[in-house]
Amino acid sequence: MRKEFAVIGLGRFGGSICRALAEEGLEVMAIDRNEDRVNEFSMIATHAVVGDTTDESVVKSLGIRNFDHVIVAIGDNIQASILTTLILKELGVNKITVKAQNDYHEKVLRKIGADHVVHPERDMGKRIAHSIVSNNVLDYLELSDEHSIVEIVANEKLAGYSLIDLDIRAKYGINIVAIKRKNEIIVSPKAHERIQVNDILIVIGADVDINRFEKKVM
Numbered sequence: 109m110r111k112e113f114a115v116i117g118l119g120r121f122g123g124s125i126c127r128a129l130a131e132e133g134l135e136v137m138a139i140d141r142n143e144d145r146v147n148e149f150s151m152i153a154t155h156a157v158v159g160d161t162t163d164e165s166v167v168k169s170l171g172i173r174n175f176d177h178v179i180v181a182i183g184d185n186i187q188a189s190i191l192t193t194l195i196l197k198e199l200g201v202n203k204i205t206v207k208a209q210n211d212y213h214e215k216v217l218r219k220i221g222a223d224h225v226v227h228p229e230r231d232m233g234k235r236i237a238h239s240i241v242s243n244n245v246l247d248y249l250e251l252s253d254e255h256s257i258v259e260i261v262a263n264e265k266l267a268g269y270s271l272i273d274l275d276i277r278a279k280y281g282i283n284i285v286a287i288k289r290k291n292e293i294i295v296s297p298k299a300h301e302r303i304q305v306n307d308i309l310i311v312i313g314a315d316v317d318i319n320r321f322e323k324k325v326m
C-alpha cells in the first residue's frame with residue numbers, strides 16, 4: 109500500500125516538506141487557505157487545495173481521515189495550528205506531525221495528542237551553534253536532553269590510531285557508530301579500524317562524555 113501524506117500550510121517549512129515528499133515520488137495533498145500558495149504547488153503536489161483547516165466541514169470534505177500522515181505547518185497563527193490539530197485528532201487521523209512556534213505551543217500540541225511535534229528554528233539553531241562552537245563538529249542531532257549523535261572530523265591527533273588504541277568506549281563511554289571516509293561509509297567499524305585525517309566520526313553518547321572527547325582530542 110502506498111502511503112499518502114497531506115501538508116497543511118505551504119509556507120517555507122510546509123512547502124519544503126511538500127516538495128521533498130513529491131520528489132520522493134510520494135502522494136501528497138497540499139492545503140493552504142491562501143490561493144496563491146496553493147497555485148504554486150499545483151504542479152508539485154498530487155492535489156493542491158484551497159481551504160481553511162480551522163473549519164471542520166472543510167477538513168471533512170478533504171477526506172483527511174484517509175491519509176496516513178498529516179503535517180500541520182501553519183506558521184505564526186498558533187490558534188489556527190492548535191484548532192487544526194484538534195480537528196484532525198477528532199476525525200481520527202492516524203499520525204499527526206505539527207510544527208511548534210514556541211514551548212507553550214508545543215506543550216498544548218502534545219496535550220491534545222499530536223504524535224510528533226517539531227521545532228525547526230530552535231533545533232536548527234542548536235545544531236548550528238554546536239558546529240560554530242567547535243570547528244570539528246559538523247553536525248549534531250539531539251536524542252534526548254542529555255544524549256546526542258555528533259559528527260566529528262578527525263584531525264592529526266587521532267589519525268593512525270585504531271579504535272582499540274584509542275579505547276574510546278572505555279575512556280569516554282561513547283561509541284563510534286560509523287566512519288565516513290570520502291565516498292565510503294563504514295558502519296559499525298571494527299576495533300582494528302585505523303582512523304585517517306578528515307574521517308568523519310559519527311559518535312553517539314551522553315553530551316558530557318562527547319564534550320570530554322572533543323576537548324581531549326581536538
Ligand code: ADP
Binds near residue numbers: 139140159161182188
Ligand atoms: P513558515 O514560517 O513555514 O514560512 P508561514 O507562516 O509563512 O510559515 O506559512 C504558514 C502557511 O499556513 C501560510 O501559507 C498560511 O496561508 C497557511 N495557513 C495559516 N492558517 C491557515 C489555516 N487556518 N488553514 C490553512 N492554511 C493556513
